[in-house]
Amino acid sequence: MSWFAYTTLWTLSLAGTTWVLAEDPLTRLLLLIGLFLIYIGVLALGSAFPQMNFYFTSLNRGPADQGCVALTFDDGPDPKVMPKLLALLEKEEVEVTFFMIGQAAEANPALVKRAESKGHLIANHSYYHSSTWPFQFVFAIRDELARASEILAKLIGNKPKYVRMPFSVGRPGLNRAFRKLKLTPVGWDVRGLEGLYRDPKLIAEHVAKEARNGSVILLHECYYRTADFGPDRVVETVRQVIAKLRERGFKFQRLDDMFETEGYNNEA
Ligand SMILES: [Zn+2]
Numbered sequence: 411m412s413w414f415a416y417t418t419l420w421t422l423s424l425a426g427t428t429w430v431l432a433e434d435p436l437t438r439l440l441l442l443i444g445l446f447l448i449y450i451g452v453l454a455l456g457s458a459f460p461q462m463n464f465y466f467t468s469l470n471r472g473p474a475d476q477g478c479v480a481l482t483f484d485d486g487p488d489p490k491v492m493p494k495l496l497a498l499l500e501k502e503e504v505e506v507t508f509f510m511i512g513q514a515a516e517a518n519p520a521l522v523k524r525a526e527s528k529g530h531l532i533a534n535h536s537y538y539h540s541s542t543w544p545f546q547f548v549f550a551i552r553d554e555l556a557r558a559s560e561i562l563a564k565l566i567g568n569k570p571k572y573v574r575m576p577f578s579v580g581r582p583g584l585n586r587a588f589r590k591l592k593l594t595p596v597g598w599d600v601r602g603l604e605g606l607y608r609d610p611k612l613i614a615e616h617v618a619k620e621a622r623n624g625s626v627i628l629l630h631e632c633y634y635r636t637a638d639f640g641p642d643r644v645v646e647t648v649r650q651v652i653a654k655l656r657e658r659g660f661k662f663q664r665l666d667d668m669f670e671t672e673g674y675n676n677e678a
Contacts, residue, residue: 413464414456414582421449457544457580460597465580466588468597469572472624472668479625479660480668481506481651482596484535484574486631487514487521490641495631496528498645502652504662505529508631509574509596512537512558519565526566531664531673533572534558534593543576548583555591568674572596572665578628592675596665598628602647605633610643614650618658624668627651 425445432438456464472480486492486508499506508525510532515522526532536543536551537558543551555573563569573593575584588595600620607613617627629648633639652662666673 412466412585413462414453417449417452417456417464421445458578460578460580460595461599465582466585466595468595469665469669470597470626471599471622472626472663474623477623477660478663478668479600479621479623479627479655480663480665481627481629481648482509482533482574482598482665483507483629483631484509485514485539485633486510487518487525488632488641489518489521491631491644492518492521492525494641494645495648496525496530498649499530500528502649504652505531505664505667506662507531507533507572507665509533509535509572510558510562511535511539512554512561513539515558515565516561522562522565531572531666532562532566532570533574533596533665534562534570535574536576537561539576541577544579544581548587551584552587552590555587555593559591559593568676571671571673571675574628594671596626599625600627602627602629602651604630604639604647608639610647610650613647614654617651618654621655621658621660623660626665626668 425442428438428441428445432441456462460468461470472478481504483506487510508530510522522532534555537554559569571594573588574596578597600617602613602617604613607616621627631644664673
C-alpha cells in the first residue's frame with residue numbers, strides 16, 4: 411500500500427473519530443476543516459518531493475558506496491540545444507539520460523536517434539508535458555505515456571524503461587499506469603534549480619555542493635523556454651556542472667548502469 415493510501419485511510423478514520431467525539435458542532439467543523447487542510451498539505455508535499463515515495467516508489471539515488479552520479483536532462487529534444495549539448499557531452503566523454511517529451515521527439519526524430527547513437531539513454535517524459543496533467547483522468551495519462559513510449563521506440567528500436575513525470579510531480583493512480591506500461595519512475599536527488607539560480611556558475615556550485623555518491627541529478631535541456639536561458643547558457647551550465655562534479659571526484663553514469671538494470675523494455 412502506498413503512503414497516499416495510508417494517509418487517506420488515517421485521515422478518514424480521524425475524521426470519523428472527530429465526528430463521533432466532538433460534542434459542539436462548531437468545534438467539530440473547525441477540527442474537520444483543520445484535518446482536511448493538513449491532508450491537502452501532506453498530499454501537496456508528497457507530490458512535490460519524489461523522495462517521499464508518497465504515490466509511488468521512484469529511483470532517486472543509486473549506490474552510496476560508489477563515486478558516481480547520474481546526469482539526467484528533461485524536456486528535450488530541442489533543435490537549438492541538443493546538437494550543442496551532444497557535442498559537449500562527446501567532448502567530455504560523459505553519458506547521460508535524456509527524459510524526452512514525445513511531441514518534441516516526434517518533431518525532431520533525427521536528434522533522438524543521434525542522442526541514442528552517441529551512447530545516451532532515452533527515457534519517457536510524457537507526450538505533451540502539459541502543466542495540467544495531474545488533473546487529467548488516469549487513463550488519459552496512461553495513454554499519453556504509452557504514446558510517448560511508442561514514438562521513442564519507433565525511433566530507437568527499443569521501448570523506454572524509465573519515466574519521469576512532468577515537473578516531477580506525483581498523483582494518485584500512477585502506480586498502476588507504470589506497472590501496465592512496464593515503466594520505472596525516476597525522481598531526483600539533486601535539482602539544478604536553474605530557474606532560481608539562473609547563472610551557470612551558481613547552478614554548478616549548487617549542484618556540486620548538494621551532490622553525493624549515487625545522486626540522480628535533474629537538469630533541463632530547455633528551461634521552460636525562457637528567453638534568458640538560451641542554448642548557450644544551457645550548454646555552459648552543463649560544462650560547469652561537469653567540471654565542478656569532476657573536481658569533487660565524481661564519475662558519471664547512465665541510469666541503467668547506476669541501477670544495474672536494462673535501460674529499455676526490449677520488446678518494441
Ligand atoms: Zn519536464
